[in-house]
Amino acid sequence: MKEKNPWHTPVTIIITVIGVIAIVALVTVAVLQNRPLAQKYKYGIVLDAGSSHTALYIYEWPAEKDNNTGRVEQTHSCKVKGPGISSYASAPSRAGESLRDCMQEAKLRVPGKRHLETPLYLGATAGMRLLNIENSSASDVVFHAVEEALQKSPFSFQGARILSGQEEGAFGWVTVNYLDDRLKQGLETTGALDLGGASTQISFVSDNFDGSESPENAVAFRLYGNDYNLYTHSFLCYGKDQALRMVLAQQTQSGPGTILDPCFHPGYNETKNYSVLYDSPCVSDRKPQGAPATFTHLGKGNFSQCLDVVKSIFNFTYCRYSQCSFNGVFQPLLQGPFGAFSAYYFVMNFLNLTDTSIPLDTVRKKLTSYCSTPWDQIKQQHPDVKVKYLAEYCFSGTYILTLLTEGYNFTSESYPNIKFIKKIKGSDAGWTLGYMLNLTNMIPAEAPDSPPLPHAGYVSIVTVIAILLFVLFILSLRPLWPRCSKQPQII
Ligand SMILES: O=c1[nH]cnc2c1ncn2[C@@H]1O[C@H](COP(=O)(O)OP(=O)(O)O)[C@@H](O)[C@H]1O
Numbered sequence: 230m231k232e233k234n235p236w237h238t239p240v241t242i243i244i245t246v247i248g249v250i251a252i253v254a255l256v257t258v259a260v261l262q263n264r265p266l267a268q269k270y271k272y273g274i275v276l277d278a279g280s281s282h283t284a285l286y287i288y289e290w291p292a293e294k295d296n297n298t299g300r301v302e303q304t305h306s307c308k309v310k311g312p313g314i315s316s317y318a319s320a321p322s323r324a325g326e327s328l329r330d331c332m333q334e335a336k337l338r339v340p341g342k343r344h345l346e347t348p349l350y351l352g353a354t355a356g357m358r359l360l361n362i363e364n365s366s367a368s369d370v371v372f373h374a375v376e377e378a379l380q381k382s383p384f385s386f387q388g389a390r391i392l393s394g395q396e397e398g399a400f401g402w403v404t405v406n407y408l409d410d411r412l413k414q415g416l417e418t419t420g421a422l423d424l425g426g427a428s429t430q431i432s433f434v435s436d437n438f439d440g441s442e443s444p445e446n447a448v449a450f451r452l453y454g455n456d457y458n459l460y461t462h463s464f465l466c467y468g469k470d471q472a473l474r475m476v477l478a479q480q481t482q483s484g485p486g487t488i489l490d491p492c493f494h495p496g497y498n499e500t501k502n503y504s505v506l507y508d509s510p511c512v513s514d515r516k517p518q519g520a521p522a523t524f525t526h527l528g529k530g531n532f533s534q535c536l537d538v539v540k541s542i543f544n545f546t547y548c549r550y551s552q553c554s555f556n557g558v559f560q561p562l563l564q565g566p567f568g569a570f571s572a573y574y575f576v577m578n579f580l581n582l583t584d585t586s587i588p589l590d591t592v593r594k595k596l597t598s599y600c601s602t603p604w605d606q607i608k609q610q611h612p613d614v615k616v617k618y619l620a621e622y623c624f625s626g627t628y629i630l631t632l633l634t635e636g637y638n639f640t641s642e643s644y645p646n647i648k649f650i651k652k653i654k655g656s657d658a659g660w661t662l663g664y665m666l667n668l669t670n671m672i673p674a675e676a677p678d679s680p681p682l683p684h685a686g687y688v689s690i691v692t693v694i695a696i697l698l699f700v701l702f703i704l705s706l707r708p709l710w711p712r713c714s715k716q717p718q719i720i
C-alpha cells in the first residue's frame with residue numbers, strides 16, 4: 230500500500246491556495262490603496278499691473294495637495310496689449326477693455342468647471358504708486374474701471390490693489406525660493422533683485438540683520454517650520470524708465486534746446502517734449518522754468534561719461550545707519566546667491582552679459598564698445614527689436630551696472646553670486662506667484678507631516694512581511710511534512 234503524501238491532503242491544498250490568494254490580495258490592496266489618484270488640478274490667476282505693461286499668469290496645482298510643497302506651477306502667461314494701467318488715467322474705461330483678450334485666453338485655459346472657484350487677483354506696482362501720489366482720484370478711477378471689467382469674468386475676483394514696495398520685494402523673494410524648493414528644505418535662501426520700469430527691489434536674508442536697525446526694511450516669515458528675517462527695500466523712481474527720466478532731467482536742468490546724451494548711440498536724434506519728460510513725480514519738481522516745448526535728444530555714445538551722469542542720480546553722502554546702499558537707505562551686508570529678474574534679465578540677455586563669470590572689467594569694456602556703436606548700425610543689426618528698447622539698452626546696461634556695484638555694493642568678488650534669470654522650472658520669476666501663495670495660504674507655517682515611508686518602500690515592506698508570514702505558516706505545518714528518510718516499503 231502506498232503511503233499517502235500529506236501534501237496532497239485537501240486541507241493543505243486549500244490552506245496553500247488561500248495563503249497565496251491572501252498574499253496576492255494584500256499586495257494588490259497595498260498597491261492600489263496608495264496609488265496616486267487621477268490628477269485633478271486647481272487654478273489661480275494673478276494680473277501683474279506693472280508700470281509699463283500688464284501680464285496675466287495662470288498657476289495650477291494638484292487638487293488633493295493644496296498646501297503641500299513646491300507643487301504650484303505657472304501653466305500660461307498672457308501679455309496685455311498696450312501700456313500699463315496707470316497710463317489710462319485720462320481714459321479709464323480703456324484700462325478695463327485692455328484686459329479683455331487675456332481674460333478670454335484665461336477662460337479657455339482654465340477648465341470650465343473650475344472657473345467659479347478659481348481666485349483672480351490684480352496687483353499693481355510702481356506705476357500706480359506714482360499715479361496715486363500724483364493724483365489719487367485718477368488712480369481710484371482706474372482701479373474702479375479694472376475692477377468692473379474683472380468682476381464680469383467667470384472667475385472668483387478677489388480684488389485689485391496697489392502692492393506696497395515691501396510686499397513687491399518680499400513676494401519676489403518668496404517666488405524665487407519656493408520655485409527653487411529652498412523653503413521646504415530649509416536651505417540657504419537666494420536673494421531677489423527685481424528691476425521694473427518705475428521701481429526696483431532688493432530682498433535677501435543676512436545674518437547681521439534682525440530688523441532692529443531699520444524695522445521698515447524687515448519682513449518676518451515663518452515658512453515650513455523655519456523663521457526668516459528678510460531684508461527688503463523698494464526704490465521708487467529707480468526702475469529703469471524713471472531712472473532714465475532722472476538722468477535726462479539731470480542733463481536738461483537749464484532747459485536747453487538740444488542735449489548731447491552719452492547714454493545714447495552716436496547718430497541717435499529724436500525730438501522730445503519737455504512736458505512728457507517731466508510728467509512724473511520722480512522729476513516733476515525739477516522741470517526747468519522757461520524751457521522750450523521740445524528738445525532735440527542727440528546720442529554721443531560714451532560709456533564712461535554715461536556712467537558719470539547715471540551715478541549722479543544716486544546720493545551717497547548721508548547715512549544715519551551703520552551702513553547704507555544709497556539715498557540714506559539702510560542695507561545690511563550682502564549675503565548668499567542672488568537671482569536678478571525682470572528688466573535685469575531682458576537687458577543683460579540682450580547685451581549677452583547674463584554670464585556673471587565675465588569679469589566686471591570686461592563687462593565695462595563690452596558696454597564701452599556697444600554704446601559707441603552708431604545708431605544706424607545697431608538698428609540694422611537688430612531689425613526685429615522694438616526701437617524704444619533698442620535705443621535704451623546702452624543706458625539700461627550702464628544703469629544696471631551702476632545700481633548693482635555703486636548702489637547695492639556688489640564687488641568683483643560678489644558679482645558672480647548674481648544669476649540673471651527669467652524663469653525657474655517653467656515659472657516666471659516675479660512677485661505674482663509669491664503673492665498668490667500667500668493669499669491662498671498655500672505655504673504652511675509649519676512643516677507638513679509626511680508619511681514615514683515612500684509608496685514603493687511601503688509596498689515592498691508589506692510584500693516581504695506577507696511572504697515571511699506565509700513561510701512561517703508553512704513551517705508551522707512541519708509535523709505533517711513527509712519524512713525525509715526512506716522507509717522500507719511494504720508490498
Ligand atoms: O524685452 C524687453 N527689453 C527691455 N526691457 C523690457 C523688455 N520687456 C519689458 N521690459 C522692461 O521691463 C520693465 C518692466 O517693468 P514693470 O512694467 O514691471 O514696472 P514696475 O515693476 O516698475 O511696475 C519695464 O522697464 C519694461 O520696459
Ligand SMILES: [Ca+2]
Binds near residue numbers: 279354424425426571
Ligand atoms: Ca514689475
